Amino acid sequence: MKIYSVYDAEFKAYGQVITGYDTEELKKTLDAATPLPEGVDYVPEQPELQNLPITAEIRDRFYGGMQVQMGWCNGHNTKLNCLEYHRDSEVNFGTEDFILLLGKQGEIEADGLFDTKNTKAFLVPAGVLVEVFATSLHYAPCSAKKGQGFKVLVALPKGTNTEKPQFTPKNREDTLMTARNKWLLAHAESSEAKSGAVVGLKGINLDIAEDI
Numbered sequence: 001m002k003i004y005s006v007y008d009a010e011f012k013a014y015g016q017v018i019t020g021y022d023t024e025e026l027k028k029t030l031d032a033a034t035p036l037p038e039g040v041d042y043v044p045e046q047p048e049l050q051n052l053p054i055t056a057e058i059r060d061r062f063y064g065g066m067q068v069q070m071g072w073c074n075g076h077n078t079k080l081n082c083l084e085y086h087r088d089s090e091v092n093f094g095t096e097d098f099i100l101l102l103g104k105q106g107e108i109e110a111d112g113l114f115d116t117k118n119t120k121a122f123l124v125p126a127g128v129l130v131e132v133f134a135t136s137l138h139y140a141p142c143s144a145k146k147g148q149g150f151k152v153l154v155a156l157p158k159g160t161n162t163e164k165p166q167f168t169p170k171n172r173e174d175t176l177m178t179a180r181n182k183w184l185l186a187h188a189e190s191s192e193a194k195s196g197a198v199v200g201l202k203g204i205n206l207d208i209a210e211d212i
Contacts, residue, residue: 001211003099003121006130011122014102014136015089018062018129023093026054026153027127030072031095036149040075040140044161049153058091058155062131067158074151076143080116080206081190082197083137086181090132091155097126097144098152101206103137108200112172114185116203121211137185142208157181176200 004010006017026049033048035041049055049070059068066088080101092100100122108114114137123144124130132138141152160181169175175198176183185200186193193199 001121001206001208003123003208003211005123006128010120013104014120014122015130015132018091018131021054021057021129023054023127023129025052026093027095030151030153034072034074034151036151037075040073040077042071042073042154042161044071045069046071062091063157068155069158069160071154072152073140073154074149076149077140078142078207078209078212080119080139080187082139082184082186082192083114083201084139084182084184085134085137086156086160087134088157088181089134090138091129091153092124092132093129093153094124094126094141095151096148098124098150099142099144099208099212100124100132100138101142102132105135105137113200113202116187116201116206119206121208143212145212
């Protein structure tokens, strides 16, 4: 699988590089205050990140004053497994290089399935803030080098990825919601699908292990 850079023109349809923020303290805190699991773990909000000066800047300058949560997704991973989307952009930043596997919400087909052949991979260099557009399908980051883990900031509007609202589904999209502000398309081979998530991906479950 070809791995593009977030500085390549291909990324413009999925997100953008964010500039004008001092990220030195963010990088130090993300590295010191969060673990590096063997698998992949996600925490919506980390107190040490939440209390950084950059959090107020991201809240006011990037999200236009909306309350924000500063969490993380860390670990080791090379597989797609699922894709998700939110109603808002997501901000990512890594202490090491990492790779995002991305799709377009607009390419979900009439049958409600997204073909994994339309997924693109993008390398995010360490220390670079990126926006992943709300219409970009994404999930857990991937390692950029064999055996190397990642520690990645996940900034989102407050409450995202917390407990799912309770309602009676009335269309297919309703059935994709697995948490607050989170719609998930699982691959049949994923643990999420085996736990009851709706299968919304067709094609192979991409693995970039041989591409890094």
